[in-house]
């Protein structure tokens with residue numbers, strides 16, 4: 001229980017004069033591996049984690065961080081320099097836990113050695129005065145001499161040493177074993193986490209139902225992705241996914257009750273997965289994060305050329321009111337002009353999709369998340385979409401700069417279309433709402449460190465239980481009168497153990513002669 | 516069923532109030548010597564705890580007279596009534612949970628309101644168990660009952676949500692495992708605060724402090740037995756918390772969110788609580804750290820638990836902020 005403390009405080013100063021640098025190093029090491037330092041570092045770690053919950057974190061939600069920058073333009077850059085938006089990857093956080101783990105190694109390795117020795121050495125000599133121990137008894141009529149008492153104790157799985165007229169016995173080594181196991185398991189968990197962050201990767205992708213919108217697991221096809229430092233894009237496993245069906249059930253209140261995505265992996269059979277039961281592939285797991293609708297819109301330009309696009313709309317509320325854009329950059333190309341694109345005749349529609357439109361206007365919010373009465377509100381724009389400027393824009397929004405500068409103009413009034421309805425623009429072109437397809441937002445991930453961390457955690461829990469429930473205790477016997485008529489006994493619990501008196505009584509009974 | 520559950524909650528809170536009144540009456544009638552005597556009982560075992568063979572061997576076992584609380588007097592009557600009313604309140608509390616679960620057709624752990632209801636029930640039940648083993652600590656009941664009234668009142672007024680089925684993300688076997696372990700350990704940690712605070716009061720009093728709240732010192736059990744009770748409760752809850760929040764939680768999060776640990780605010784605070792309680796266990800195992808210092812760490816741990824139960828849901832948004840609030 002006090003192993004560490006003993007070790008650090010009793011280490012005798014070396015008799016020889018030592019190099020001051022070495023002495024300093026050795027003292028620092030001793031400091032670092034002391035229980036007090038471990039305590040300080042633990043406390044520091046807890047305090048250091050707090051900003052990670054108070055401030056938005058890049059790893060959790062990058063958009064919140066951007067918003068914070070807008071709201072606090074003065075403070076945010078300073079916080080950013082201090083690593084406050086990536087607390088758990090910051091230098092200072094890492095420094096604390098690395099020091100803590102160094103301290104842990106420095107602490108448990110010598111304890112492992114001590115424990116190893118303690119397990120192999122005999123219990124200590126009996127103290128001179130057994131009546132001073134917390135438990136004490138005299139046995140008037142013992143089963144026999146030291147050998148018989150030792151045998152009785154061995155039967156109760158005590159470790160026993162018989163020396164002359166005394167018996168020393170000890171039990172409860174598992175406590176320290178468990179404690180060491182626990183601390184070593186913490187190292188395994190850290191190793192698992194570290195391994196996973198080096199060799200793991202993830203990518204997010206919005207996948208629209210249909211064979212023409214299938215996706216293959218390459219970096220380019222992700223909307224957003226992150227690779228661990230030891231992962232190369234070429235290392236990603238090859239597979240393709242096609243969303244063949246998506247089913248969502250809702251309660252009358254609109255609250256979702258179940259989701260099910262059905263996909264085909266490569267050319268294999270259909271496989272289902274859902275929230276809480278990801279699709280487990282070889283070297284990758286696919287998680288269902290969300291879902292929504294992608295309206296299918298056909299635009300027939302002024303020259304009679306028709307183009308169809310499937311535009312996933314982002315959901316803005318729990319009733320799946322969705323917003324998005326259907327862009328036709330190649331529309332209105334005069335066939336007589338040799339196919340040259342007219343950058344000022346591009347067309348796009350900003351849309352609001354309501355899976356269940358209300359019975360009367362305003363048609364601004366869906367009233368139910370399933371498609372009971374789907375309607376699409378479209379705002380037409382014509383002009384230059386600004387796609388050639390080379391600035392990556394969102395596919396879900398129009399480039400507001402083009403609208404503000406007048407290069408992209410609203411055409412006509414906003415119109416509500418039901419499935420199959422068509423609206424005609426002033427130049428004779430028309431747009432038709434053909435229907436929708438479902439989409440699912442997926443996260444594809446792989447973390448090879450998971451199993452190590454989980455194994456470490458399980459072993460750690462086992463060690464913790466052993467350590468917290470284990471009780472180290474010793475009993476001693478001394479045969480005081482020659483022959484075998486009187487035996488004195490004492491017991492010493494070495495850790496908090498309120499049931500020891502009871503156990504001691506039973507031991508005494510077991511060495512008494514049955515009558 | 517759901518209305519019945521709400522009514523039971525009100526009756527349960529009223530019963531805890533009644534228990535509070537009875538405990539307070541015991542304080543008012545009680546004479547300090549009887550309480551003081553009741554508290555000396557575990558002194559014998561204490562020597563053994565005092566770490567180290569020599570210390571224990573040198574100290575002769577103190578002579579302890581058997582001194583259970585005397586069954587006579589109005590104070591004892593009030594105290595017994597308080598325990599009976601607390602037991603009744605706990606039953607009503609359980610009834611609130613069961614009817615809520617029946618109304619929702621699932622375990623009553625789907626949102627903050629239900630979670631707090633469950634955690635406080637565990638605290639209350641654990642209190643009764645501890646009390647049945649050590650009647651001498653009955654006087655702490657005032658604090659338990661007060662905490663119950665406050666927490667349940669807060670749950671009923673601030674966190675209340677209508678019965679609703681679980682959202683798909685919560686439909687998982689690991690949800691049941693994770694939440695039940697978290698509820699159980701949170702309840703015991705919350706209860707562990709009571710002897711911890713009492714210990715600080717008592718040991719402050721023993722060191723000669725006489726201002727409030729140390730003036731309560733003579734009315735609570737002896738410091739060393741409070742310290743031991745504090746340790747027992749925390750050492751019991753710690754592995755359950757480790758399992759519930761740091762193992763089962765991540766296993767479920769891996770299936771539901773694709774990563775086992777993502778530093779979501781709730782995860783951050785679960786980690787902080789775990790580290791602080793680990794600090795408490797360390798401090799208590801280090802002879803050079805004073806017991807009061809160690810116990811202060813347990814109190815800090817309790818504050819982080821409260822932060823996790825209430826603060827995180829009120830101040831931050833994250834994946835865990837499910838089902839209303």
Ligand code: HEM
Pocket residue numbers: 001002003004033034035036038100101103104105107108178179182183186463464467468792793796797800
């Ligand atoms: C990652 C940081 C650490 C954590 C989370 C941690 C956690 C724990 C926990 C929960 C316990 C109590 C359960 C038990 O007795 O096994 C414990 C005990 C112990 N720890 Fe740590 N520990 C850490 C680092 C360290 C370090 C750095 C040292 C050495 C300086 C250390 C030394 C000890 C010792 C000696 C005990 C035994 C206490 C006793 O006998 O009851 N630990 N640790």
